[in-house]
Amino acid sequence: MTTTSPVEKAGGATATYVDERVGSNKFLSRNLGKVFPDHWSFMLGEIALYSFIVVLLTGVFLTLWFKPSMAEVVYDGSYVPLKGVMMSEAYDSALNISFDVRGGLLLRQMHHWSALIFIAAMAVHMFRVFFTGAFRKPREFNWLIGVGLTTFGLLAGFSGYSLPDDLLSGTGLQIARGIVQAVPVVGTWAAFLLFDGEFPGTEFISRLYGVHILLIPGLILALVTIHLMLVWTQKHTQFPGPGRTNDNVVGYPLLPVYMAKAGGFFFIVFGIIALVGGLVTINPIWIFGPYMPDQVSAGSQPDWYIGFLDGALRVMPNWETIIPGVGWTISWNIFIPALVVPGIIFTVLGLYPFIEAWVTGDKREHNLLDRPRNAPTRTAFGMMAITFYVLLWVGGANDIIAVAFDLSINSIIWFLRFALIIVPPIVFVVTRRTCLSLQRRDREKLLHGYESGRILRLPHGEFIEVHQPLSEKDLAVITAKHDYVPLPAPDKADADGVRNKKYRAQMLRHRLSEFFYGVNVPKPSAAEIEAGQHHAAHDAELEAPLHEYEDDDQIRTFHGGVLHHPGMPETNAEQLEQEHRS
Amino acid sequence: MKFLAARRRSPIVASALLVGALAVVGGGYAALGSVQPAEAALAVGSQTQVEKGEQLYLEGCSSCHGLKGEGTASGPTLVGVGAASVSFQVSTGRMPLAAPGAQAPAKAENPYSEDDIAAMAAFVATLGPGPAIPTAEQLDYASADEAYGGELFRINCAQCHQAAGQGGALTQGKYAPSLMDATPQVIYEAMLTGPQNMPVFSDAQLPTEDKQAITAYIMGLQEASSMGGLNLGRFGPVTEGVFLATAIFAALIAAAVWIGIKSR
Known part of the structure; x- marks a missing residue:
C-alpha cells in the first residue's frame, strides 16, 4: 500500500511547492472534505449560478459588437426587409450581431435564454428556501441577499431587454418612464434626469449600457460571492432523516463527489442553454423593427419576470386625482400598480424571516428544514402570494390570452380585478387545510403505522386493513416535526x-x-408512537402467513386477501370435507 | 360523299355528333372562360350580372341589410360600401354572418362561388358609389419596396395586427385577425374598405404604391423562414415565458433530480 505512482509523486511535489509558498494545504484539507447534503431541490440555486456564468460569458461576446448609441444610421446589412430603414446605431449593431456576425445570433439567443433561466432559477430556489423554512435563524441575512440578487436580476434583465432599441425595447422604456413620472412630487424631474430630457432623447441607451454591463453584474457578482461564503460557513441545511440532527450535516464530501456532481451539472445547464439558444427563437428584434416613439405593436409584452408589473398596470382601474388649486396630477392608475404593489411585494419578501421570527418568538437555530406541511400557515401564505403573482402574470398576458382563447379582454380584466382579491385567500385556506390533513395523516402513521392497502379477513370473519410499521427513514422524517x-x-x-x-x-x-x-396537529408522545408502531408490527405479523401463501406457486381457488393458516381449508369443498371428517 | 351518305343513318352517328358538339361547346367555353376574370372586372355592372347579384342579395343578405341595402337594426346599410367591401366580406367567409357576436369571424367555408361574389359585388356597387374591386395591376406587388412597406406597416398596422402580423386583441372580444393567411387581394380590399373595426386607408392616405409596399411586407412575413429556430408562434415574450416554464425547466429539473438521486 505504500507504493506511490509517479503521478502521485508529481502531484505531491506540486502541492508541497505551492503549500510552501501560499500555505494552501491547511486550507484545502479543511475545505475539500466539507460535506454537503443531497437533494435535488438543493440544486436549483446552482442552476441560477451556472446560467449567470453563461450570461456573463455570452454577454462579453456581445459587447464586442454592440454599439450603445442612439445616433441615426441607415441599415445596410443583410436583412432585406429592413434595408434602407433609418434606425439607431444600437439597433443596427444588434441586427448586425444577429445576421452578420458569425455565431452572433446563437450567442444573442443564448444570452437572452440564460438570462430568463437565471431569474427563473432564482425564483424557484427562493420558493424552495421559503417553503422549507431555510431562511430561519441563522440564515436571515442570506435570505436578504437572495432578495437583493433577485431584484438586481430583474434590473439586469430589464436593462438588457431595453438595449437593442427595437420596438419592444422602446415600448418597455416608455412604460418605465411613465412609472418614474408617477412618483409623487419628484417624478417629472426624475424622468428628465434619467433620460436627459424628453423621451426618448439621445442619451438613455448609453447610460443604460453602463448599468447593464458593469454596475448590475458587478453587484450581482459581489452578492453571489457573499451568498456562497455564507452557505459555506453556515453549512447547508438538510431535510430530516435518519441520523440527521440540527447539529450535523449528512452527505458527501466536496471532493470528489460534489466537485463531480456540480461540475457535471454546470455542463448540463450550459448544454441545455446552448441547445435552446440554437433551436428556439427568442426576441426576434428584426421582426419588431426599430423603435419610433409614434409606433407600438399589439401584444407588446415584457419578459416573464416583469410580467407581473405589466399585469398590475393593465388590471388597475383608471383612477387619477387632480389636486385642485395647484393642478398637480396623482396617477393612482400607475402609482399603485407599478410602485406600491411591487414595493409591498419586495418589502414583505425581504422582511419575512424577521416577521415570522417576531410572530412565533422562535429564537432557535435551524439547520434541519421544515417539511412544508409542518408550517401550514407559512406554506399557505406562500401559496397565497404565488397565486397573487400568477394572477398578475395572467393580467400581463391578457391580450395574448384574449386572442388565443377567443375571449374578451375586458372580461379578463374584470375577472382579474375580483380574482386578485378573492382567489388568494381561498388558496390560503385550501393550502392550510391540506397541510393540516397531511399532518393528521402523519399522526395516523405514527399511531397506527401506514396503511398497506391490504384487507384481511380473519378466521372468525372480521375484516381488518393491515397496517405496517414505518421504515426507519419515514419514522425519522415524520418525528422530526417540532410542536411549537x-x-x-x-x-x-x-x-x-x-x-x-x-x-x-x-x-x-x-x-x-x-x-x-x-x-397545528400535535405530534403523539414517544410512548404513543412506540405503541402504535408495535401494534402495526403485530398487524403485519398477522399478515405474514398470507405472504407465505403468495409465495406458493400453486393455483388456489380462494386467495384474494383471505387469511389462511397452514392446514386451513382453501375451498368450500375442502372445508366440507374437513367438517365431515371431524 | 358516298361514304358519309351510306352511314348517315347509322345508330352511332347520333351519339358521335352529340359527343362532337359537346366537345366543341365545352372546349370553347373552357377556353373563353379562362380569360373571363379580367373581363369580369371590366364587366361589373352588366345587366345580367347585376340581376343575378340582386337575386343572391335578396336571398342571402337582405334579411339584415334590408331589401334595398338600406340597412336594418341588425345590419348596416350597404349604400356606398362598394364592390370591394362585398368581395372582402363574402370571399373571406365573414358574410353571411353565422351568428351575431363581437365581430364577424373569417370562415374557411364559403357558400358562394367567385361568380356569385362578383355578381353580388356588382349589385351592391349599383346602390351607391364605393371602392371597386382592385385590379390585377393594383394587386401586383412584385416591384414594391418591402422595407418601406415595413415602415408603413409598423406605423399603420402593427398596433392592432402585431408587429409580426399575428393579430391582436381589441376591446369587448373584438380583435384584429392574424394576417398569416391573407391574400394580396384580401389585404388590399381590407385597406380600401376598413372592414369591422379597421379604419379605412383610402388612396388619399395610402396611395396604391404604399398599399403594394405593405402587401409586399406582409407577404414577406408570411414567407419568412424563422432565422432563430422554432418561432414559438411569434407571439413575443409570453410564449417565450411559457416555453421557459415548461420545456426548459422540465429539462433542468429533470437533470437536477437525476443528479440528486442517491447513488446506490
Whole structure:
C-alpha cells in the first residue's frame, strides 16, 4: 500500500511547492472534505449560478459588437426587409450581431435564454428556501441577499431587454418612464434626469449600457460571492432523516463527489442553454423593427419576470386625482400598480424571516428544514402570494390570452380585478387545510403505522386493513416535526397592578402567534408512537402467513386477501370435507 | 360523299355528333372562360350580372341589410360600401354572418362561388358609389419596396395586427385577425374598405404604391423562414415565458433530480 505512482509523486511535489509558498494545504484539507447534503431541490440555486456564468460569458461576446448609441444610421446589412430603414446605431449593431456576425445570433439567443433561466432559477430556489423554512435563524441575512440578487436580476434583465432599441425595447422604456413620472412630487424631474430630457432623447441607451454591463453584474457578482461564503460557513441545511440532527450535516464530501456532481451539472445547464439558444427563437428584434416613439405593436409584452408589473398596470382601474388649486396630477392608475404593489411585494419578501421570527418568538437555530406541511400557515401564505403573482402574470398576458382563447379582454380584466382579491385567500385556506390533513395523516402513521392497502379477513370473519410499521427513514422524517406553542396572552397589569405598557403590541403578537401555530396537529408522545408502531408490527405479523401463501406457486381457488393458516381449508369443498371428517 | 351518305343513318352517328358538339361547346367555353376574370372586372355592372347579384342579395343578405341595402337594426346599410367591401366580406367567409357576436369571424367555408361574389359585388356597387374591386395591376406587388412597406406597416398596422402580423386583441372580444393567411387581394380590399373595426386607408392616405409596399411586407412575413429556430408562434415574450416554464425547466429539473438521486 505504500507504493506511490509517479503521478502521485508529481502531484505531491506540486502541492508541497505551492503549500510552501501560499500555505494552501491547511486550507484545502479543511475545505475539500466539507460535506454537503443531497437533494435535488438543493440544486436549483446552482442552476441560477451556472446560467449567470453563461450570461456573463455570452454577454462579453456581445459587447464586442454592440454599439450603445442612439445616433441615426441607415441599415445596410443583410436583412432585406429592413434595408434602407433609418434606425439607431444600437439597433443596427444588434441586427448586425444577429445576421452578420458569425455565431452572433446563437450567442444573442443564448444570452437572452440564460438570462430568463437565471431569474427563473432564482425564483424557484427562493420558493424552495421559503417553503422549507431555510431562511430561519441563522440564515436571515442570506435570505436578504437572495432578495437583493433577485431584484438586481430583474434590473439586469430589464436593462438588457431595453438595449437593442427595437420596438419592444422602446415600448418597455416608455412604460418605465411613465412609472418614474408617477412618483409623487419628484417624478417629472426624475424622468428628465434619467433620460436627459424628453423621451426618448439621445442619451438613455448609453447610460443604460453602463448599468447593464458593469454596475448590475458587478453587484450581482459581489452578492453571489457573499451568498456562497455564507452557505459555506453556515453549512447547508438538510431535510430530516435518519441520523440527521440540527447539529450535523449528512452527505458527501466536496471532493470528489460534489466537485463531480456540480461540475457535471454546470455542463448540463450550459448544454441545455446552448441547445435552446440554437433551436428556439427568442426576441426576434428584426421582426419588431426599430423603435419610433409614434409606433407600438399589439401584444407588446415584457419578459416573464416583469410580467407581473405589466399585469398590475393593465388590471388597475383608471383612477387619477387632480389636486385642485395647484393642478398637480396623482396617477393612482400607475402609482399603485407599478410602485406600491411591487414595493409591498419586495418589502414583505425581504422582511419575512424577521416577521415570522417576531410572530412565533422562535429564537432557535435551524439547520434541519421544515417539511412544508409542518408550517401550514407559512406554506399557505406562500401559496397565497404565488397565486397573487400568477394572477398578475395572467393580467400581463391578457391580450395574448384574449386572442388565443377567443375571449374578451375586458372580461379578463374584470375577472382579474375580483380574482386578485378573492382567489388568494381561498388558496390560503385550501393550502392550510391540506397541510393540516397531511399532518393528521402523519399522526395516523405514527399511531397506527401506514396503511398497506391490504384487507384481511380473519378466521372468525372480521375484516381488518393491515397496517405496517414505518421504515426507519419515514419514522425519522415524520418525528422530526417540532410542536411549537403559541406565545401566551399578555397580562394587562403585573402582580403589583402596574399597567403593562406594551400590552397592545404583545396582544397583537399573541394573536398572530395563535394564528400561526394554533391550528397545528400535535405530534403523539414517544410512548404513543412506540405503541402504535408495535401494534402495526403485530398487524403485519398477522399478515405474514398470507405472504407465505403468495409465495406458493400453486393455483388456489380462494386467495384474494383471505387469511389462511397452514392446514386451513382453501375451498368450500375442502372445508366440507374437513367438517365431515371431524 | 358516298361514304358519309351510306352511314348517315347509322345508330352511332347520333351519339358521335352529340359527343362532337359537346366537345366543341365545352372546349370553347373552357377556353373563353379562362380569360373571363379580367373581363369580369371590366364587366361589373352588366345587366345580367347585376340581376343575378340582386337575386343572391335578396336571398342571402337582405334579411339584415334590408331589401334595398338600406340597412336594418341588425345590419348596416350597404349604400356606398362598394364592390370591394362585398368581395372582402363574402370571399373571406365573414358574410353571411353565422351568428351575431363581437365581430364577424373569417370562415374557411364559403357558400358562394367567385361568380356569385362578383355578381353580388356588382349589385351592391349599383346602390351607391364605393371602392371597386382592385385590379390585377393594383394587386401586383412584385416591384414594391418591402422595407418601406415595413415602415408603413409598423406605423399603420402593427398596433392592432402585431408587429409580426399575428393579430391582436381589441376591446369587448373584438380583435384584429392574424394576417398569416391573407391574400394580396384580401389585404388590399381590407385597406380600401376598413372592414369591422379597421379604419379605412383610402388612396388619399395610402396611395396604391404604399398599399403594394405593405402587401409586399406582409407577404414577406408570411414567407419568412424563422432565422432563430422554432418561432414559438411569434407571439413575443409570453410564449417565450411559457416555453421557459415548461420545456426548459422540465429539462433542468429533470437533470437536477437525476443528479440528486442517491447513488446506490
